[in-house]
Amino acid sequence: MRRVLVPGSFDPVTKGHLDIAERAARLADEVIFAIAVNPAKRGLFTTDERLAMLREATADMPNVRVDSFEGLTVDYCKANGVTAVVKGIRVASDFDYELQMAQMNLGLAGVETLFMTTNPLYSFIASSLVKEVAKWGGDVSAYVPDVVARRLAEKLA
Template identity: 60%
Template sequence: MRRAVCPGSFDPITNGHLDIISRASKLYDVVHVAVMINKSKQGLFSVDERLALIEECTSGYGNVVIEAFHGLLVDYCKQRDIPAIVKGLRAVSDFDYELQMAQMNHGLSGVETLFVPTNPTYSFLSSSLVKEVATWGGDVSHLVPGPVVRMLTEKLPGR
């Protein structure tokens, strides 16, 4: 069985994330979506809220497993016998950082990283930008799935 992981903080999940997950789900038998927990960062959404949003937004794929994980991504992969990490690249600036991470992960565990170019429609999109625009009352409905719009409205009532 071919398995891969799409890791991230997903705070919140965006249409760009979903594009990468969807494309990975067509290439692999099982795609793990790992919500990586960074205890030093305070997110807008709790880990449980992120997991629920991703579950709702990916329910139609049929081969996606969603989990939270605290620690090294390579440990997550080892524990689940996952040989590949799938990452979306938005711009050249992403590549510099992601290449270093891919080389480190491969050196630590032999896990391969596959880079998928982001759909140009989402090349500028990040969770941080979505949160900033939503905080100031901007319309993000074309950038995130409906359940995220609903949760943003609940979390940011003054928008």
């Protein structure tokens, strides 16, 4: 079974994230969409809220599973039979950062990283930008799944 991991903070999940998961799901038997929990960071949404939004947003993707983890990505991969990490690349600076992570993951545990270029429709979307626009009352519904748009409106009301 080809099982891949799409890790991230997903605070909140965007249509760009979902595009990467959908495309990865066509290439692998199972995709794990996992929130990498960093206790030192405080997000807008709790881990449980992000898990719920991810589950709702991926409900129509039968081979996508949602999870969360703390610690090293490679440890999660080893414990869950994940053979590769899938990372979306929007701009060149994403690649510069992700290449270092990929090389470290390969060296630590032999976990491969697959870089997937972002669909141009979503290349400018970032969770931080979505939160900033929503905070100031902007309409972000074109950039996030419906569940996220609703939850942002509730959280920031």
